[in-house]
Amino acid sequence: MEGLKYIGSRILQSFFALFCIITITFFLVRLAPGSPLSDEKAIPPHLLAQMNEKYGLDKSIPVQYVRYLGLLSRGDLGPSFANKGFTVKEVIAQSWPVSAIIGFLGLGIALVIGIPVGVFAASKRNTNTDYFLMGVAMLGICLPTFVIGPLLGLLFGLKLDWFDVAGWENSTAWLLASLTLGLYYAAYIARLTRGSMLDVLSQDYIRTARAKGVGPLKILFKHAFRGGITPVVAYLGPALAGLIGGSFVVEQIFGLPGLGQHFIKAAVNRDLLLINGTVTVFAILIIAMNFIVDLVQAWLDPRRKLTTS
Amino acid sequence: MKFRSTIQQSDKLACQRSEDSREAESEDSFKMNHHGMFANPTGLVRGVLVLALAAGLVSCERPDRVEEATKNKIFLAGNGAEPKALDPHLVSSVGDSNIMRALFEGLVINHPSDDSAHLPGVAERWEPTTGSDYKEWTFHLRKDAKWSNGDPVTARDFVYAYHRILDPKMPSPYASMLYFLVNGEIYNKNLVEEIAIKAAPNPEYPWESIKEVEFGANDQSENNLNKKGLNGLDLETLKQVQADLSTYEWPEVLSDEAKQYILDAYVAFYEAGRTVQKERPAGVVAKDDYTLVCNLEDPAPFFPDVVKHTTWLPVHQATIEKYGDMTDPFTEWQKPGNHVGNGAFQLTDWRINAYVRVRKNPYYWDQKTVKLNGIDFLPLDNQFTEERAFRDGLVHYTYIVPGNMIESYRKNQREVLRVETYAGVYFFRCNTLKGPTKDVNFRRALAYSIDQETIVKYVTMGGQMPAYGFVPPSDAGYKPPNKIKFDPAKAKEFLKAAGYESGKDVPEFTILINTSEAHKAIAEAVQDMWKTHLGIEKVKISNQEWKVFQQTLKDIDYDVARSGWIADYVDPNTFLSLWNTTDSNNETGWSNPEYDRLLKEAAGVSDPAIRYKKLLTAESLLLDQLPILPVYWYTRVYLLHPDVKNWQPLLLDNHNYKFIDLEAADTPPVKP
Numbered sequence: 001m002e003g004l005k006y007i008g009s010r011i012l013q014s015f016f017a018l019f020c021i022i023t024i025t026f027f028l029v030r031l032a033p034g035s036p037l038s039d040e041k042a043i044p045p046h047l048l049a050q051m052n053e054k055y056g057l058d059k060s061i062p063v064q065y066v067r068y069l070g071l072l073s074r075g076d077l078g079p080s081f082a083n084k085g086f087t088v089k090e091v092i093a094q095s096w097p098v099s100a101i102i103g104f105l106g107l108g109i110a111l112v113i114g115i116p117v118g119v120f121a122a123s124k125r126n127t128n129t130d131y132f133l134m135g136v137a138m139l140g141i142c143l144p145t146f147v148i149g150p151l152l153g154l155l156f157g158l159k160l161d162w163f164d165v166a167g168w169e170n171s172t173a174w175l176l177a178s179l180t181l182g183l184y185y186a187a188y189i190a191r192l193t194r195g196s197m198l199d200v201l202s203q204d205y206i207r208t209a210r211a212k213g214v215g216p217l218k219i220l221f222k223h224a225f226r227g228g229i230t231p232v233v234a235y236l237g238p239a240l241a242g243l244i245g246g247s248f249v250v251e252q253i254f255g256l257p258g259l260g261q262h263f264i265k266a267a268v269n270r271d272l273l274l275i276n277g278t279v280t281v282f283a284i285l286i287i288a289m290n291f292i293v294d295l296v297q298a299w300l301d302p303r304r305k306l307t308t309s
Numbered sequence: 310m311k312f313r314s315t316i317q318q319s320d321k322l323a324c325q326r327s328e329d330s331r332e333a334e335s336e337d338s339f340k341m342n343h344h345g346m347f348a349n350p351t352g353l354v355r356g357v358l359v360l361a362l363a364a365g366l367v368s369c370e371r372p373d374r375v376e377e378a379t380k381n382k383i384f385l386a387g388n389g390a391e392p393k394a395l396d397p398h399l400v401s402s403v404g405d406s407n408i409m410r411a412l413f414e415g416l417v418i419n420h421p422s423d424d425s426a427h428l429p430g431v432a433e434r435w436e437p438t439t440g441s442d443y444k445e446w447t448f449h450l451r452k453d454a455k456w457s458n459g460d461p462v463t464a465r466d467f468v469y470a471y472h473r474i475l476d477p478k479m480p481s482p483y484a485s486m487l488y489f490l491v492n493g494e495i496y497n498k499n500l501v502e503e504i505a506i507k508a509a510p511n512p513e514y515p516w517e518s519i520k521e522v523e524f525g526a527n528d529q530s531e532n533n534l535n536k537k538g539l540n541g542l543d544l545e546t547l548k549q550v551q552a553d554l555s556t557y558e559w560p561e562v563l564s565d566e567a568k569q570y571i572l573d574a575y576v577a578f579y580e581a582g583r584t585v586q587k588e589r590p591a592g593v594v595a596k597d598d599y600t601l602v603c604n605l606e607d608p609a610p611f612f613p614d615v616v617k618h619t620t621w622l623p624v625h626q627a628t629i630e631k632y633g634d635m636t637d638p639f640t641e642w643q644k645p646g647n648h649v650g651n652g653a654f655q656l657t658d659w660r661i662n663a664y665v666r667v668r669k670n671p672y673y674w675d676q677k678t679v680k681l682n683g684i685d686f687l688p689l690d691n692q693f694t695e696e697r698a699f700r701d702g703l704v705h706y707t708y709i710v711p712g713n714m715i716e717s718y719r720k721n722q723r724e725v726l727r728v729e730t731y732a733g734v735y736f737f738r739c740n741t742l743k744g745p746t747k748d749v750n751f752r753r754a755l756a757y758s759i760d761q762e763t764i765v766k767y768v769t770m771g772g773q774m775p776a777y778g779f780v781p782p783s784d785a786g787y788k789p790p791n792k793i794k795f796d797p798a799k800a801k802e803f804l805k806a807a808g809y810e811s812g813k814d815v816p817e818f819t820i821l822i823n824t825s826e827a828h829k830a831i832a833e834a835v836q837d838m839w840k841t842h843l844g845i846e847k848v849k850i851s852n853q854e855w856k857v858f859q860q861t862l863k864d865i866d867y868d869v870a871r872s873g874w875i876a877d878y879v880d881p882n883t884f885l886s887l888w889n890t891t892d893s894n895n896e897t898g899w900s901n902p903e904y905d906r907l908l909k910e911a912a913g914v915s916d917p918a919i920r921y922k923k924l925l926t927a928e929s930l931l932l933d934q935l936p937i938l939p940v941y942w943y944t945r946v947y948l949l950h951p952d953v954k955n956w957q958p959l960l961l962d963n964h965n966y967k968f969i970d971l972e973a974a975d976t977p978p979v980k981p
Binding site: 034035046050051083086091154161166167255256258261265 | 391394399481526537639644691694695698701859860893
């Protein structure tokens, strides 16, 4: 019962947060200088006035806001200014699967590489193997995706010719994109796992287990792993949001038609409604991920209770 | 590996079958990953290797995308950015007009190897009416031209298109290209005052006394009504202003009677059911289904060049109006399945940030000339990605080459690198209204201390030409004056004439650029040259995002701003008309009555020699007053696969895709 109440209040909180995000974005975007209608070929003032009127941009910002909420309540996200003929909804529907796939696969790669490396390094604490692995991980964290991406492209795409370097349909570039995204988070997860595993391994109950003669592998996996993995799970929410949302650079590098590209380009183009739309989608994603992670954490760690306190 | 199965329907790859069997294999390797994950790290490594190997084998077995595409005669073209629209009346960028040229065909079309030559398009032949002094042109349309749905293309389609792009409600960024037509500007800007007041003068309120009123829009104004101008207000709003004159901002000197007189004239005009568009129809008529007559404001011997521009393409009325209002830019007529064009190709597929696919139009009149089966326009807007895609055999043609890679291509792969003259100029705008650049001698000092050759040689490195003037040289017959050559001694004299003993006395000013590494490098070079040659120390560089930058330029709120201009057609007019006092792209505040007069006179002359002479005088004046600081004339630098045939260098880079062919080259380019 306590749990249900907690879930209910969290859902309410989430909706409130979402509403705040939509509102703040709306006003911030409109306060930014520049207009979606300005372009290199200067638009004569009479046309600009026409267009502003047509798109409702001549109204005061609060009026525009009320109108936008009206649109939203009908499930309509409005038209995209920069992609004429497409609605914001269509743009998002076309692009989110791309970001979701490279994001989830990237996360998979990050976990598959990061956790074992972290556990292994923890078990070889303060040996050269440990230093080497953590050194590599540090390097991975420090190298930004716009360096790793082209390097992977050059190595696997051009030198070895295993993957395509760009494109989505009928192309293998998305694997490289996932790898690029995954490696960065793998490095982070490896360090996180190692740290928390060391923490757990120094606990009394591990010493007790060891004293009782339990083998090192069993200690590592049966006794320490579940506790050691908890911080990683807590990190999954923000990580996945970051993977999907932060994929702009990677999508650019590998020419993928994902949501991340729209997220940035809409801001550059001052494509007002598309900015609102993409921000809303990312906000929902991040809020949902945090929510799910909280539930999973409670399940993993019985000491955490589903309470509002 | 399931995305491999989402292969495009039209051009399936030959090795799809073998891929299917690989698919199963790689899925196995995924599973293996999961089993071995915790128990044994080497198992993990092996799993990843198997996965990579499987994927590797798949792509190894496939021929390069371009080889396959060459066989299928599908041209894979990098096209810069994602198109803003597929409606010829809404686009303005170079990449967008490339797609337009594939989907639509105008009266006159581009020659495959000479941008100043003309070939018959929808018009079989054309001529200026004798005695009209190049002010009336008749186009005779071919009878076999068809839209991609089979409808015939008639002169009425062109009339409809020109009325649409000029419609005051149509948000066309490029409508001013049609101001060549009689009444084009009046029609497009809805200049009610021309008819309601100027054409029916009242001796009590002569035009001179009321001409300061904001008839047209003023987007700088605080007042919402003034933003639209009187011409932008409907009858109801006009009546409200009539009732309360203070709701509109008038020139201070104007009496209330004069204001009332103006409003009365406007209200009477609308109440009589009159409109500008009815009374001043744009100068284009369909004499019959296959004869189109254009009447021009001023003589234009180069008119056939003008109508090659994308703004002069026809559109299909029934299609546009099936999906909504004629002037609504957001309707779905531009989408695959709905889109109807009259070009050699028709739209089959469009995915944002991925591709625009066009395939042969079965109704196109000149089928036998068209060699390609289709074109995929790829919006690879990251130039490094595009270059890698070219090396990986994913595109036949790149939109651009990163500047720092040109040298390496020149050394190692000369056969794919193209460096061509391009009718465009890179320059800096100067604020002539305020700041140090208000002084003409100071502007001269700045101009003569820019070492253009050094910039071209060591900064841009793309084979550009130092710009000694504004209009780029071309074969069209106009010989630019070439006045601005680097001369530090002369520059110092001008600095003295501007009242500065040394560069140290010059107050701080800023070079404004839009955010880009390339622009930054040039600005830094110029900054350094001004320091070295003039001793000016307080020059800052500031950058703004594109949209903000555009707004700053429009507001003339800068000192010196980076700019560029690409020709719309092959004639000096496309460059020189920018500096007309009233041109919306002037953006320097520079206004010179003598210059405006020369341009107007030149427009009234039909003999090219005399015309060029007048334009030359105008450009000399421009280069004497220098509201701009020329830097270099553009080149187009790009990569082209040897499979592409009939691709010739063009001054405007407007390639006519119906002449392009693909044929496997004997020696494919060596992979690095």
